[in-house]
Amino acid sequence: MDVRDIVISEFRSTLTRRGVRVTPRLLQVAEAPFDLNSVQRSVDSDIDALRRELRFRPSFEIQRQIRRREQMHEERLRQLSRQYALQILSYARRGFEITESRAINGQRLLKEEAGAGCDVYPCERTQQRGR
Secondary structure: OOHHHHHHHHHHHHHHHOOOOOOHHHHHHHHOOOOHHHHHHHHHHHHHHHHHHOOOOOHHHHHHHHHHHHHHHHHHHHHHHHHHHHHHHHHHHOOOOOOHHHHHHHHHHHHHHHOOOOOOOOOHHHHHHHO
16 A cells, blocks of 8 residues: 555545645645655554464455555545545635745644544544553
């Protein structure tokens, strides 16, 4: 699964549905505050851990479980991308130019909504709770 493709397509789709023209510059500014490579590594690591956990199960079950986990990650990433796009949209509707500092502020707001100990994705607090 390609994290960047999921995030960018959902971000673009959300803004487009709301009448915003998504330019390469807007995508560049919006992506700047995020380390999508780190998110990709986190998702890949989670999938690899699941694969190791299930290694003695039948291959069809392994594939089913992995697909479920990928779908879970994909849905979470899409949801965060939509929230972020709507935050960016709120700035634009108030007449603000979308700059890197506004994108960083949008990221900060997502972190606040996730709660203390969370870095937008994955949420450290959620992972600790599951331990």
